[in-house]
Amino acid sequence: MSPKTEKQNKEIRENKRNLIMMTSLELFAENGYHSTTISNIAKKAAISKGLLYNYFDSKESLLQQIIINGMENFTKLFDIDGDGVLTKKEMRYFISQSFVLLQENFSFWKIYFSLLLQPSVLTVVEKYLLKYLEPYIAVFLDFFQRNNYKNPVAEARFIAALLDGIGMHYIIDPANFPLNASLEKIYTIYSL
Amino acid sequence: MSPKTEKQNKEIRENKRNLIMMTSLELFAENGYHSTTISNIAKKAAISKGLLYNYFDSKESLLQQIIINGMENFTKLFDIDGDGVLTKKEMRYFISQSFVLLQENFSFWKIYFSLLLQPSVLTVVEKYLLKYLEPYIAVFLDFFQRNNYKNPVAEARFIAALLDGIGMHYIIDPANFPLNASLEKIYTIYSL
Amino acid sequence: MSPKTEKQNKEIRENKRNLIMMTSLELFAENGYHSTTISNIAKKAAISKGLLYNYFDSKESLLQQIIINGMENFTKLFDIDGDGVLTKKEMRYFISQSFVLLQENFSFWKIYFSLLLQPSVLTVVEKYLLKYLEPYIAVFLDFFQRNNYKNPVAEARFIAALLDGIGMHYIIDPANFPLNASLEKIYTIYSL
Amino acid sequence: MSPKTEKQNKEIRENKRNLIMMTSLELFAENGYHSTTISNIAKKAAISKGLLYNYFDSKESLLQQIIINGMENFTKLFDIDGDGVLTKKEMRYFISQSFVLLQENFSFWKIYFSLLLQPSVLTVVEKYLLKYLEPYIAVFLDFFQRNNYKNPVAEARFIAALLDGIGMHYIIDPANFPLNASLEKIYTIYSL
DNA sequence: AATGAATGAGGTTTCATTCAT
DNA sequence: TATGAATGAAACCTCATTCAT
Numbered sequence: 080m081s082p083k084t085e086k087q088n089k090e091i092r093e094n095k096r097n098l099i100m101m102t103s104l105e106l107f108a109e110n111g112y113h114s115t116t117i118s119n120i121a122k123k124a125a126i127s128k129g130l131l132y133n134y135f136d137s138k139e140s141l142l143q144q145i146i147i148n149g150m151e152n153f154t155k156l157f158d159i160d161g162d163g164v165l166t167k168k169e170m171r172y173f174i175s176q177s178f179v180l181l182q183e184n185f186s187f188w189k190i191y192f193s194l195l196l197q198p199s200v201l202t203v204v205e206k207y208l209l210k211y212l213e214p215y216i217a218v219f220l221d222f223f224q225r226n227n228y229k230n231p232v233a234e235a236r237f238i239a240a241l242l243d244g245i246g247m248h249y250i251i252d253p254a255n256f257p258l259n260a261s262l263e264k265i266y267t268i269y270s271l
Numbered sequence: 272m273s274p275k276t277e278k279q280n281k282e283i284r285e286n287k288r289n290l291i292m293m294t295s296l297e298l299f300a301e302n303g304y305h306s307t308t309i310s311n312i313a314k315k316a317a318i319s320k321g322l323l324y325n326y327f328d329s330k331e332s333l334l335q336q337i338i339i340n341g342m343e344n345f346t347k348l349f350d351i352d353g354d355g356v357l358t359k360k361e362m363r364y365f366i367s368q369s370f371v372l373l374q375e376n377f378s379f380w381k382i383y384f385s386l387l388l389q390p391s392v393l394t395v396v397e398k399y400l401l402k403y404l405e406p407y408i409a410v411f412l413d414f415f416q417r418n419n420y421k422n423p424v425a426e427a428r429f430i431a432a433l434l435d436g437i438g439m440h441y442i443i444d445p446a447n448f449p450l451n452a453s454l455e456k457i458y459t460i461y462s463l
Numbered sequence: 464m465s466p467k468t469e470k471q472n473k474e475i476r477e478n479k480r481n482l483i484m485m486t487s488l489e490l491f492a493e494n495g496y497h498s499t500t501i502s503n504i505a506k507k508a509a510i511s512k513g514l515l516y517n518y519f520d521s522k523e524s525l526l527q528q529i530i531i532n533g534m535e536n537f538t539k540l541f542d543i544d545g546d547g548v549l550t551k552k553e554m555r556y557f558i559s560q561s562f563v564l565l566q567e568n569f570s571f572w573k574i575y576f577s578l579l580l581q582p583s584v585l586t587v588v589e590k591y592l593l594k595y596l597e598p599y600i601a602v603f604l605d606f607f608q609r610n611n612y613k614n615p616v617a618e619a620r621f622i623a624a625l626l627d628g629i630g631m632h633y634i635i636d637p638a639n640f641p642l643n644a645s646l647e648k649i650y651t652i653y654s655l
Numbered sequence: 656m657s658p659k660t661e662k663q664n665k666e667i668r669e670n671k672r673n674l675i676m677m678t679s680l681e682l683f684a685e686n687g688y689h690s691t692t693i694s695n696i697a698k699k700a701a702i703s704k705g706l707l708y709n710y711f712d713s714k715e716s717l718l719q720q721i722i723i724n725g726m727e728n729f730t731k732l733f734d735i736d737g738d739g740v741l742t743k744k745e746m747r748y749f750i751s752q753s754f755v756l757l758q759e760n761f762s763f764w765k766i767y768f769s770l771l772l773q774p775s776v777l778t779v780v781e782k783y784l785l786k787y788l789e790p791y792i793a794v795f796l797d798f799f800q801r802n803n804y805k806n807p808v809a810e811a812r813f814i815a816a817l818l819d820g821i822g823m824h825y826i827i828d829p830a831n832f833p834l835n836a837s838l839e840k841i842y843t844i845y846s847l
Numbered sequence: 848a849a850t851g852a853a854t855g856a857g858g859t860t861t862c863a864t865t866c867a868t
Numbered sequence: 869t870a871t872g873a874a875t876g877a878a879a880c881c882t883c884a885t886t887c888a889t
Contacts, residue, residue, distance in 0.1 A: 086323035113305035113391045195304040225871045233452035244436015260425035274850035495773045497689035511850045580769035581687040617836035628820020644809035658871035
């Protein structure tokens with residue numbers, strides 16, 4: 080009967096917000112951003128359409144938040160050590176760990192890859208995609224520089240492309256794609 | 272006084288059909304399938320909306336035709352030799368040639384990659400994507416089998432993922448992605 | 464090589480005109496006026512859409528001509544004797560003959576009945592429907608007057624309704640509707 | 656401050672649904688199904704086009720609901736006694752009552768008759784038309800069987816045709832059609 | 848007389864978003 | 869905080885009609 084405390088309210092808000100984002104993430108991944116309607120989301124989350132707009136300004140803003148959130152999770156879980164300098168052993172761990180995260184956040188990466196191909200549509204998201212992609216590239220660049228590769232820039236972009244290619248194929252056909260064999264292959268190529 | 276000859280009409284139809292497909296391909300690639308409207312296409316092609324439906328049954332059917340057409344071009348230009356058995360030298364040519372086609376049909380491959388990520392939405396297209404993907408994989412599989420790789424299936428999927436990853440990154444950033452260096456890197460990895 | 468004579472041309476025009484009307488009649492009857500397109504008609508008649516407009520001003524005008532034509536056929540074949548005065552024997556013939564025409568011009572009557580119910584839509588047609596209906600009613604009226612029925616007007620409208628009801632039910636289910644038994648029943652009711 | 660109660664919403668929905676159905680019924684009856692547009696309906700009902708689709712899946716579905724609703728009203732009001740067996744007196748009442756309903760639900764019967772003539776177009780509706788027509792015929796059949804008519808099946812179809820003919824003519828020209836005189840005539844024919 | 852590519856008005860339908868409660 | 873009825877712009881698509889040939 081008594082009004083909720085401020086703390087309780089904050090908790091409610093946060094839970095609801097997460098519920099909406101999780102639900103949207105799944106639907107976007109499964110059916111695509113455009114084919115998912117606000118009604119779909121509200122129904123699956125068992126809330127009203129109006130409430131969704133209490134938490135997010137627009138459908139596009141919701142997508143944006145999902146991407147930002149996903150990227151933050153990624154970098155949070157993926158904080159190497161302070162300097163971002165990787166030994167071969169750390170690089171090995173770094174790559175294997177990225178495969179683990181790929182599997183654990185399947186829906187997120189599915190959206191991530193599909194958005195990568197249509198940056199012009201969602202320019203605001205693009206900014207975030209690139210922003211969070213940079214340190215990832217930077218780590219590779221540093222690694223190849225320190226290991227005296229001839230063309231570190233090209234090497235960094237090559238391995239980023241390789242990892243994304245694997246990520247994409249895994250997402251297209253998770254049941255059959257040989258993720259572990261691919262990991263070993265990468266270790267071999269880079270002597271990790 | 273007399274109606275157009277059958278030949279004239281056939282030519283008109285073919286030209287217009289190509290115009291519509293080309294225009295749509297560009298817009299789909301630039302803005303995505305869902306964000307491109309029939310009005311956009313008609314305006315850019317300088318025709319009426321109605322005329323588009325004189326040539327294609329629906330927006331989805333138009334996309335379908337574009338995909339089929341693109342895939343047929345690809346396989347037509349890409350016919351190795353009859354048996355599909357590749358020597359190392361041919362493999363080298365095969366890969367370099369695929370990079371050439373990637374550059375020449377930029378828009379097509381952009382759509383191709385974005386559709387790969389949302390197959391469930393456009394099931395009819397999916398059938399064609401997979402159908403034309405198969406021989407491509409088959410060639411790799413055969414190559415690795417004949418060259419005594421330990422796990423030819425995994426190797427085939429790995430290189431397919433690698434090439435698609437490169438294709439995707441090139442499409443995201445064609446100005447900066449090091450396509451030639453990547454090609455050399457692949458030659459090195461596979462001793463081509 | 465020589466140009467067609469005026470007579471030949473007139474014959475061609477008349478044949479073509481009839482072809483279009485017959486084809487339209489069938490399609491209108493089968494699928495309804497609104498659901499039948501000019502393209503449908505042109506295709507089935509194996510002519511171009513443009514040619515149809517060489518013979519008829521509009522789709523509605525085409526319908527109008529069909530109705531007028533049908534009604535004229537009806538009255539032509541149905542000319543009693545000059546005065547329109549019917550003996551009981553002639554009345555008997557009149558009714559049985561109307562059933563014959565119902566069967567012989569099935570498609571026409573199907574359209575006729577469906578238009579009866581939507582007069583406001585096609586006001587021009589309505590005028591013709593009523594115009595041709597009148598003498599039909601007049602004959603009945605005269606008959607009942609001369610045979611000393613108490614309320615000849617009501618009787619005339621009753622039998623007209625009865626015949627139309629039978630016509631409608633026959634058209635809905637021609638295979639099973641008992642047309643002959645109905646005819647006998649009418650003879651009995653009116654002692655014909 | 657607080658959202659509407661479930662009861663309030665239910666009432667709103669029911670009222671709006673009825674409003675849409677009533678409005679559509681009138682327009683369909685007046686101008687025909689195909690000539691009535693969703694815009695027409697929305698305008699007359701003073702709602703947005705979108706709202707209509709909040710209540711009905713499609714234009715055809717709306718028609719369907721109108722037909723079903725009308726038929727249900729009909730059978731509800733028209734429940735003779737449990738067994739469906741009619742005495743002569745009940746038959747007399749049955750027929751006179753059907754004339755009352757004809758007058759009270761003029762618009763509905765106008766649509767009903769126009770649809771009877773084009774069943775192939777609206778197959779889903781057809782199912783309902785026939786389903787609700789059956790018991791109506793069954794009652795007649797039973798009546799003629801029990802009263803030892805020679806050909807009860809033909810008699811049932813004859814009287815059904817007669818009643819529909821009267822219904823149709825009344826609908827075409829309600830101001831002048833002699834409904835009462837027709838009723839008396841039917842009593843006479845069947846000695847009711 | 849004949850063709851069919853082309854038009855454009857207008858139809859049905861969808862859906863992100865708002866707002867009274 | 870929460871609801872869902874309501875909106876309206878805009879999407880896809882249809883089709884009677886025109887017109888250059």
